[in-house]
Amino acid sequence: MPEQQNIEYKSSWHEEYLDWICGFANAQGGKIYIGKDDSGNVIGVNDYKELMEKIPNKIKNHLGITADVNLLQKNGKHYIEIVVTPYSVPISLRGRYYYRSGSVKQELTGTALNEFLLKRAGHTWDDVVEGDATFDDIDEATIKKYLRKANEAGRLPDVDGLSTLELLDKLRLTKNGKLKRAAIVLFGKDPGRFYPNTFVKIGKFEDDDFTIRFQEMEDGNIIQLSDKVLRALDYKFLIRNISFVGMNRVETLEYPIPALREMILNALIHRNYMGAPTQLRVYDKKLFIWNDGGLPETITLQQLKQSHSSHPRNPILAGACFLGGYIDSWGSGIMKIVDSCKLAGLPTPEMNEKEGGFIVTLFKDKISEEQLQLLGLNDRQIKAVLYAKERGKVTNKEYQEINNISKRTAAYELVELVETHKIFKQQGESVGTYYEIL
Numbered sequence: 001m002p003e004q005q006n007i008e009y010k011s012s013w014h015e016e017y018l019d020w021i022c023g024f025a026n027a028q029g030g031k032i033y034i035g036k037d038d039s040g041n042v043i044g045v046n047d048y049k050e051l052m053e054k055i056p057n058k059i060k061n062h063l064g065i066t067a068d069v070n071l072l073q074k075n076g077k078h079y080i081e082i083v084v085t086p087y088s089v090p091i092s093l094r095g096r097y098y099y100r101s102g103s104v105k106q107e108l109t110g111t112a113l114n115e116f117l118l119k120r121a122g123h124t125w126d127d128v129v130e131g132d133a134t135f136d137d138i139d140e141a142t143i144k145k146y147l148r149k150a151n152e153a154g155r156l157p158d159v160d161g162l163s164t165l166e167l168l169d170k171l172r173l174t175k176n177g178k179l180k181r182a183a184i185v186l187f188g189k190d191p192g193r194f195y196p197n198t199f200v201k202i203g204k205f206e207d208d209d210f211t212i213r214f215q216e217m218e219d220g221n222i223i224q225l226s227d228k229v230l231r232a233l234d235y236k237f238l239i240r241n242i243s244f245v246g247m248n249r250v251e252t253l254e255y256p257i258p259a260l261r262e263m264i265l266n267a268l269i270h271r272n273y274m275g276a277p278t279q280l281r282v283y284d285k286k287l288f289i290w291n292d293g294g295l296p297e298t299i300t301l302q303q304l305k306q307s308h309s310s311h312p313r314n315p316i317l318a319g320a321c322f323l324g325g326y327i328d329s330w331g332s333g334i335m336k337i338v339d340s341c342k343l344a345g346l347p348t349p350e351m352n353e354k355e356g357g358f359i360v361t362l363f364k365d366k367i368s369e370e371q372l373q374l375l376g377l378n379d380r381q382i383k384a385v386l387y388a389k390e391r392g393k394v395t396n397k398e399y400q401e402i403n404n405i406s407k408r409t410a411a412y413e414l415v416e417l418v419e420t421h422k423i424f425k426q427q428g429e430s431v432g433t434y435y436e437i438l
Contacts, residue, residue, distance in 0.1 A: 005102055006030035009040055013051050013080075018062055018093055019107075023100035024084035025065055025091040026108075026116070030100060035079030044077030051080055063091055090120040111274035111292075112356075125273055126182035126314035130194060133179040138164060139189045142223045146187070146324050153325025171320045182317040185273065188221050197277040200229050200268075204237055204282045222268045222317075226326070229264050229280065230257070237282045255287065255362050259340035259349070263360050266333045267291035269321055270313050275356070285368060288361035294353045334360075347371045367423075367437060375421055380405065381413055385423055385437065393427070393434045 006028060008020055013034045024030035034055075035045040045051065048071060056069045059082075068083035090097060097108040097116065108116050118125060143164060150156040159167060168174045173183035185191045191198040203215040216236065218228040234240075238254050253260070267278045267289050275292030296311040312318035321327045328336075337349055337360065347363040363371060367389050372382045380403040387402055388394040399410040414435055417424040424435040 005100070008032045009036040009038055010034050011037055011043060012045060013055065015058065018058060019098050020100070020105050021059060021067065021082065021084050022063055022091050022093040022096075023098035023105040025063065025087045026098060027086065027100040029084050029086040031084070032082040033079060034082070035077070042074045042077050042079050044079055048078040048080060055080065055082065063093055065091060088120065090117055111272060114274055115272065124313070124315055126180065126185070126317040128181050129175050129178045130181050130184055131178070133184055133188075133194065135164060135179070137179070137184065137189055137193075138168075138187050139221065140164070142187050142221055143167065146223055149326065150324045153323075155325060156323045171323065172316055173320060180316060181273070182314065182320065184221075186222050186317060186320055191221050192219050195273055197275065198273065200225055200264075200278045200280060202229065202232055202237060202280045202282070207283060207285075222265075222321070223326075225268055226261065226264055230260060233260060233280075233282070238287075254364050255346065256340040256344040259337045259344075259362060262327075262333050262336045262340070263289050263362075265321070265327055266360075267358075269318055269327060270358075272313065272357075285365050286361055286363045288359050290354065290357050290359040292357045294356060294358055337362075347374075372423075375423075377417075377421065377423075378413070381417055381421075384414075385417070388424070388435060388437055393436050395434045 006024070007030060010017060010032060011034075017032060017034075020032055024032075033040075034051065035043060035048070037043050052069060052071055056067070059065060059067050059069075065087060067085070068081075070081040070083070072079055072081055097113055099106050099108050099116065106112075115125065118128070147156075147159065147167075150159070156170075159170065162170065165174065165177070168179070168183055168187075173180050173186070181195075184194050185198060188194070199217050199219040201215065201217055204213040205211065206213065214236075216232055218225055218232060220228060234253060240253060264280075268291075270293065271278055271291035272293030278289065278291045280289045281287065293313055296313070299311055318327065327333060334351060341347070341349055341362060345366070347366040349363070350361040352359050352361075365371065367385060369382055369386065372385055377385065380399075383402055384394050384399050387398065396407060396410050396414060399405075399414060400407055403410070414424065414426075417435070418426055423438060425438050427434050427436055
C-alpha cells in the first residue's frame, strides 16, 4: 500500500519524525510505520526493543501527548507502528506547530498559524472582539442600506425601532457591548484603520500577465466594496455590448452582473482577513478574482462545483450577510456564478486554489483555443473551429486541406463537432454543405 494522507513509511527512526507526529496530531491523525520502505514493504528494524521504549518517551516529553506504539512482525522482520490520534488543542514541538495537509508536513507560521490557533480555541477571526473599536467607528448609512436589503429579503424580522447596539447584538456582531471584527469589516467607517489589507486591487492586464494598462484600489466596508468594485468594473474596466430589441437600445456587460456580484461578495466574505488583499485582474478575454485563504478541508474542488454544505471561514460575517439578503447559506454561490455564465452563453468558469488562496476565473470567448482544449477537441478540430471563427464557415474540403486528412475522417470529425460538442451547425445540402459556429 502506498503512502497516503494519514500513512507515512520510514525505514528507520530519526528524532525529526516527531515533526510528523505533531503534524498528524494537529490534523486528522495518522500512522507512521518504522521499518517499511516507501512502497510499504517491511524491511525491519534491528533496534526495535530500544525503540519501543525510546519512541513513547520522546513523544510524551517533547509533544506532551501519548500515542499507541505497537511492535509488529512479518516474515520474521520486526517493524513499529505509531498510531497518532487527532487533538482538539494545538500541539507544538519546541514552540513550533506542524500540520499534515495531504501527503505533506507543513510548519504553520504567520497568518496560517494565527488562524489555526483561533480555530483550536473554538474561535474564528471574525468572532474576536476588536478592543480598540467603538460605536463611533460604525457607519450609520451602511446600516440603513443593509436594513433596506434585509427587508427585501425578508430574513431579518423584528428590527424596527432597534438601536444600532441592539441590531448588532441581534446579528451576533457584539459581545458584552463590544464590537467584534465582523462588525468592523461589514459596517465600519474605515476598516482599513484596523485591518490594513481589507481593500480590493483591480488591474487591467495584457495577456502576458505582467504589463498593467491601468489599475485602481477600492476600500471601505463589505457593503460599500460590493458596490464600488462592481461600479469600477462597469465604468472603467469592462466593455458594454450594445444591441437592440425593436427600437430599444440594450446595453450589457461582457460578463453577467449576477456572476460578478456573487464573485465579489464570496471573495470579501470568505477571505482570510489576516492575509493579502483581494485582487481582481481583468484581461481582454477573461477576468479572475483571488482572495487569500483556500477551501475548507472538508470541501474539495469537485464538491465545490456541485451542491454542497456551507463551511464559511468567517461564520459570523457570513451569517449577517445571509440575514441581509446578500448571500445564501447553503453553499450555492459557485453554482450561481456557473449558471449565470451559462445563461449568458459564456464558457464554464474555472475554480482553483492558488498561492494559498482561492481563484474564480470567467471567460469571455467560448471559441478560444484554451476553451476548445478544455472541451476535449483534438488538434484538427480546434484548427477547424478557429478557421470557421475567422472566415465564418468551413467545408469538408477545407477541413481536409487544413488538416491533410481524408474526406471520411473529416466527415466523422465534423459530425462530432455538430452532434457531440454542439459547436457547429450544418448548413446547405450535398456539395453545398458547410458548417457554421452555433
